[in-house]
Amino acid sequence: MKLEATVDGLMDGLRADLERLAAIPSISFPGFPAGPVEEAHDLLAGLLRDAGVPHVERLDLPDTAPVIYGEILPPTPDAPTVLLYGHYDVQPPGDEALWQSPPFEPTPVDGGLRARGIADDKSNVIAHLGMLRAYEGRPPVGIKIVIEGQEEYGSAFDDYPPSDPERFACDAMVIADLGNLRPGTPTLTTGLRGACEVVVEVRTLDEPRHSGEFGGAAPDALLVLLKALGTLHDVHGDVAVEGLRREEWDGTTYTEEEFRDLAGVRDGVPLIGSGSLGERLWSGPAITVIGLDAPSVEHAASAVVPYARAKLNLRFHPRQDPKEARGRLVDHLRSLRPFGVPLTVTPGDTGPGYEAATGGPAYRAALAALKEGWGEDASYVATGGSIPLVNGLAKAAPGAEVLLFGAQDSMCNLHAPNERVLFSELRNTVVAMCAFVREFAADHRPGDGA
DSSP states (O other): OOOHHHHHHHHHHHHHHHHHTTTTOOOOTTSSOHHHHHHHHHHHHHHHHHHSSSSSEEEEOOOSOOEOOOOOOOOSSTTTTTEEEEEEOOOOOOOGGGGGSOSOOOOEEEEEETTTTTTIIHHHHHHHHHHHHHTTTTOOOOOEEEESSSSSOOOOOGGGGGGGGGHHOOOOOOOOOOOEESTTEEEEEEEEEEEEEEEEEEOOOSEEHHHHHHTBBBOOOOHHHHHGGGGOTTTTTOOOOTOOOOOOOOOOOHHHHHHHHTTTTTTTOOOOSSOOOHHTTTTSSSEEEEEESOOOOOOOOOOOOOOOEEEEEEEOTTTTTHHHHHHHHHHHTTOOOOGGGEEEEEEEEOOOOOOOOOOOOHHHHHHHHHHHHHSSSSSEEEESSSSSSHHHHHHTTSSEEEEEOOOOOTTTTTTTTTEEOOOHHHHHHHHHHHHHHHHHHHHTTTOOOO
């Protein structure tokens, strides 16, 4: 109760700082000004110093926004060290006409605040700050703080930690770039699917030809491409590419009603695929056509199409090798000859998934802490999204347990219009983080971690 009272006494200040941070349009994508990114960096660095972090430095790497690195030494030689991760950059707001209030004017909503980036990931950064304030800068563990400024766009920092392992050495890390399955349900994310992209294209004619004079014999490139794309899934909508790993999911997942609402599935339209939602979303593969080059309907001519191209996004099982997964898709497409026509298949970037081990002292501490924060047992989920830096940090500190939790929830509209965070989730996350470092310090034995 004393811990909860301490956190409750901090909430007004944390809310004020969250509003200040969320008002900064810290978009690190090309074409957006760098000034707000620097402003967000400087604000956070100052807040960390004010919270009692004695060592705060700016880490500048080529072609990326500055990374905030902070450190508090362990209070005793035997105390463990916890690395806290977050990011201060945000997604672009998209079509501002879809927002109910300006995206960088934090606006009250029922139980929380609305703004771009306020959930992903500025609330989680503020949760780290809240834990440090609760312990007045003297937590019962050593602390390393890593807050990057170009996570949303992609960054050279993803591959940096293994090159500087001493800096990132720790016994456990809290990756606060995720949150709860639903508000009020404490959640640990234990798996991240890997991702890759592949481009497939078809050229059949030198140029368009009259569909009346040539259609029926001249090979239509768009028909060839569509026939190829149609082989990627079976009649149920399950991925039909051989060799892509799929397993049953035994953790918590959405109800179908929740998922339909979150995805905006229209009434009367069925979901695709078979098996549980967790299996379809997290422990099995997904292939999405994310781009298609073809004549538009509005400007269509009565002609056989000579060229068509599609870009595919593959999400694959957390434990499947990324090059193997991409190779399975590439080989499948290259083996096809729709109507006897070969396809040109170009592999794109690929990134690994991640699956956390859940049996160590940090996970025991986290389960106890989340129950203290929310008053109920935590659930295990995975996510189809990717956090590339997790693998880099895990390589730099191979003995550290990796915990993924935070103040977001699946209904917060991250990356979408009207993103919001709930104060209850922020408050409970701060309580859980405070309880986690306390429990981990009490349970840790030298040699347990890195």
